[in-house]
Amino acid sequence: xxxxxxxxxxxxxxxxxxxxxxxxxxxxxxxxxxxxxxxxxxxxxxxxxxxxxxxxxxxxxxxxxxxxxxxxxxxxxxxxxxxxxxxxxxxxxxxxxxxxxxxxxxxxxxxxxxxxxxxxxxxxxxxxxxxxxxxxxxxxxxxxxxxxxxxxxxxxxxxxxxxxxxxxxxxxxxxxxxxxxxxxxxxxxxxxxxxxxxxxxxxxxxxxxxxxxxxxxxxxxxxxxxxxxxxxxxxxxxxxxxxxxxxxxxxxxxxxxxxxxxxxxxxxxxxxxxxxxxxxxxxxxxxxxxxxxxxxxxxxxxxxxxxxxxxxxxxxxxxxxxxxxxxxxxxxxxxxxxxxxxxxxxxxxxxxxxxxxxxxxxxxxxxxxxxxxxxxxxxxxxxxxxxxxxxxxxxxxxxxxxxxxxxxxxxxxxxxxxxxxxxxxxxxxxxxxxxxxxxxxxxxxxxxxxxxxxxxxxxxxxxxxxxxxxxxxxxxxxxxxxxxxxxxxxxxxxxxxxxxxxx
Amino acid sequence: xxxxxxxxxxxxxxxxxxxxxxxxxxxxxxxxxxxxxxxxxxxxxxxxxxxxxxxxxxxxxxxxxxxxxxxxxxxxxxxxxxxxxxxxxxxxxxxxxxxxxxxxxxxxxxxxxxxxxxxxxxxxxxxxxxxxxxxxxxxxxxxxxxxxxxxxxxxxxxxxxxxxxxxxxxxxxxxxxxxxxxxxxxxxxxxxxxxxxxxxxxxxxxxxxxxxxxxxxxxxxxxxxxxxxxxxxxxxxxxxxxxxxxxxxxxxxx
Numbered sequence: 229x230x231x232x233x234x235x236x237x238x239x240x241x242x243x244x245x246x247x248x249x250x251x252x253x254x255x256x257x258x259x260x261x262x263x264x265x266x267x268x269x270x271x272x273x274x275x276x277x278x279x280x281x282x283x284x285x286x287x288x289x290x291x292x293x294x295x296x297x298x299x300x301x302x303x304x305x306x307x308x309x310x311x312x313x314x315x316x317x318x319x320x321x322x323x324x325x326x327x328x329x330x331x332x333x334x335x336x337x338x339x340x341x342x343x344x345x346x347x348x349x350x351x352x353x354x355x356x357x358x359x360x361x362x363x364x365x366x367x368x369x370x371x372x373x374x375x376x377x378x379x380x381x382x383x384x385x386x387x388x389x390x391x392x393x394x395x396x397x398x399x400x401x402x403x404x405x406x407x408x409x410x411x412x413x414x415x416x417x418x419x420x421x422x423x424x425x426x427x428x429x430x431x432x433x434x435x436x437x438x439x440x441x442x443x444x445x446x447x448x449x450x451x452x453x454x455x456x457x458x459x460x461x462x463x464x465x466x467x468x469x470x471x472x473x474x475x476x477x478x479x480x481x482x483x484x485x486x487x488x489x490x491x492x493x494x495x496x497x498x499x500x501x502x503x504x505x506x507x508x509x510x511x512x513x514x515x516x517x518x519x520x521x522x523x524x525x526x527x528x529x530x531x532x533x534x535x536x537x538x539x540x541x542x543x544x545x546x547x548x549x550x551x552x553x554x555x556x557x558x559x560x561x562x563x564x565x566x567x568x569x570x571x572x573x574x575x576x577x578x579x580x581x582x583x584x585x586x587x588x589x590x591x592x593x594x595x596x597x598x599x600x601x602x603x604x605x606x607x608x609x610x611x612x613x614x615x616x617x618x619x620x621x622x623x624x625x626x627x628x629x630x631x632x633x634x635x636x637x638x639x640x641x642x643x644x645x646x647x648x649x650x651x652x653x654x655x656x657x658x659x660x661x662x663x664x665x666x667x668x669x670x671x672x673x674x675x676x677x678x679x680x681x682x683x684x685x686x687x688x689x690x691x692x693x694x695x696x697x698x699x700x701x702x703x704x705x706x707x708x709x710x711x712x713x714x715x716x717x718x719x720x721x722x723x724x725x726x727x728x729x730x731x
Numbered sequence: 732x733x734x735x736x737x738x739x740x741x742x743x744x745x746x747x748x749x750x751x752x753x754x755x756x757x758x759x760x761x762x763x764x765x766x767x768x769x770x771x772x773x774x775x776x777x778x779x780x781x782x783x784x785x786x787x788x789x790x791x792x793x794x795x796x797x798x799x800x801x802x803x804x805x806x807x808x809x810x811x812x813x814x815x816x817x818x819x820x821x822x823x824x825x826x827x828x829x830x831x832x833x834x835x836x837x838x839x840x841x842x843x844x845x846x847x848x849x850x851x852x853x854x855x856x857x858x859x860x861x862x863x864x865x866x867x868x869x870x871x872x873x874x875x876x877x878x879x880x881x882x883x884x885x886x887x888x889x890x891x892x893x894x895x896x897x898x899x900x901x902x903x904x905x906x907x908x909x910x911x912x913x914x915x916x917x918x919x920x921x922x923x924x925x926x927x928x929x930x931x932x933x934x935x936x937x938x939x940x941x942x943x944x945x946x947x948x949x950x951x952x953x954x955x956x957x958x959x960x961x962x963x964x965x966x967x968x969x970x971x972x973x974x975x976x977x978x979x980x981x982x983x984x985x
Contacts, residue, residue, distance in 0.1 A: 384803070385923075386810070386925035488922045
């Protein structure tokens with residue numbers, strides 16, 4: 229499809245990349261009167277307080293933390309239970325009103341914008357932690373429970389949920405976007421850690437993707453391999469994980485939990501080149517070290533961090549590592565990793581075990597976003613997100629840096645090298661249309677570069693609004709056709725979060 | 732310098748959850764709400780365990796007063812590194828009326844019985860925000876106190892405590908035996924890990940009643956009523972400055 233777009237339309241598309249919503253969202257009189265008509269039904273389902281038309285609330289629910297402009301829905305509803313969600317969905321289905329699920333609004337790809345108006349289902353009042361099974365290492369949560377809230381709840385049990393995308397996001401929202409994080413290299417992403425979902429479909433039907441109340445094991449990424457597995461029927465759970473609200477509303481998710489690590493050691497090491505850093509990563513993984521986090525910062529980023537946090541790391545590609553385990557295994561892990569880094573020309577290997585020194589060592593990585601913003605005060609930042617096979621990582625980073633310099637763009641790089649995933653934190657002036665256009669073109673080139681290296685156009689942020697065309701390139705027309713058929717089967721009226729993921 | 736240390740822990744709602752007042756206004760809804768250790772008590776336990784790891788303390792004993800469930804809180808303290816626990820049983824109406832004065836009498840009696848040299852508590856509990864138990868305990872024992880501690884260290888056989896006060900930080904040196912109450916910035920409490928939770932199951936918790944310590948826990952305070960804070964009302968938009976002044980005058984604010 230995109231091949232047919234002529235070069236003349238590119239400037240239009242570039243402007244529309246960041247200003248997309250304006251034309252589409254501006255008032256559809258017919259739809260508004262439909263919404264007014266259903267308000268009494270909405271109120272009878274979730275109470276007077278559960279329906280909001282106020283401008284402020286609608287705006288809050290029309291944007292996330294991406295650069296996409298706010299696209300407010302026509303009305304926001306606050307259901308308190310899955311039965312209310314189902315009843316509201318039925319009403320929307322009958323009147324052909326778009327449905328946009330909303331968790332915490334911390335997404336990065338514009339997934340909550342109401343492109344065609346409609347009803348935003350804010351799920352924050354469904355905030356219970358249900359069914360914790362400590363001995364089975366699983367828990368079921370509702371959409372209002374965020375990652376940090378769950379870990380606080382679990383603190384006395386010795387368990388935690390390790391997927392950490394940075395933001396304090398809704399766990400069901402993380403399921404919908406198949407979120408990942410800095411410790412995916414050891415604990416996996418959402419996809420590997422979800423056992424069951426309760427989903428409300430566009431017509432109000434409630435399903436449990438693995439059967440009601442069931443907690444089957446698929447394959448665990450770590451050493452505890454329980455034998456009770458279930459493999460019944462098509463894998464519906466993984467169909468909805470990552471569907472970004474386009475196939476159904478996730479109202480419960482059953483998550484796999486892990487034991488809190490006995491001890492944690494953090495380390496930092498500098499390298500003479502990107503290749504050396506990536507080689508070390510590969511070898512550490514190959515040597516069986518169960519490394520928990522391995523983060524890469526390029527020289528531009530380290531320089532920014534040095535300036536922002538008054539640190540004095542050598543300004544070269546740097547790896548930040550974190551190890552989890554028992555006291556004894558940590559010693560072995562750290563020694564093995566140190567040897568490997570030395571073999572690859574690594575220097576200044578520092579490590580620490582106590583909380584304070586660890587925080588100091590990792591401060592650079594934690595403050596990376598702010599350090600990037602501080603490079604150009606008054607500007608906004610946008611994080612690109614691509615993922616390639618590990619072997620291609622040095623090449624793509626080198627080519628990307630050349631691209632940045634050639635186009636005079638500010639884009640320090642931070643990445644989860646253990647997974648081949650990296651982000652350029654593009655610092656840009658939102659009022660400079662020329663820069664916006666250059667950033668947009670750069671992002672597209674970057675995504676296509678990743679695709680050309682057998683990678684993916686989105687490592688963890690999702691497709692959302694901005695990467696639909698890239699998804700087509702990545703998957704190929706036939707796979708997209710299958711996705712389209714699935715979408716049409718589950719949501720024939722195209723009410724579920726229209727305008728996202730698929731075009 | 733090896734001393735024994737008592738640390739007091741209290742159980743209340745997990746700080747994340749919304750508190751609702753019972754319809755009869757006699758208290759707050761407790762059924763079905765997730766309970767956990769008071770955050771300041773966690774900090775106290777962490778400090779106690781740190782002192783033991785530095786070999787400045789011989790033994791950490793965790794104490795809690797309350798019904799059967801108080802043992803869960805003691806177990807968490809044991810999983811964080813306390814050596815043994817003492818559960819002082821107080822249940823039902825007695826527990827609802829248990830206040831800082833009664834707890835401090837119990838702590839004082841236990842401190843004498845265990846021959847503790849240091850008693851650490853959280854500065855306050857997040858249910859009543861009383862901020863009294865530590866101070867009362869010190870008074871009953873006639874011991875010096877270092878409250879709102881953000882740093883604690885030994886200097887010979889004295890204790891140096893940096894206190895957080897309104898004006899900034901105050902550093903004092905007190906003799907031991909002493910009472911210390913923990914403030915937020917004293918440390919970051921560790922999580923109880925699964926292996927430590929398992930080990931904690933084998934540690935001992937002694938059970939006793941207030942009478943065994945010769946303490947009378949009758950309360951001198953009676954709660955008459957509990958109300959929620961007033962609901963926030965919607966604001967009103969006015970068109971002109973005159974309207975604004977008019978409304979301010981009407982409500983008696985001007």
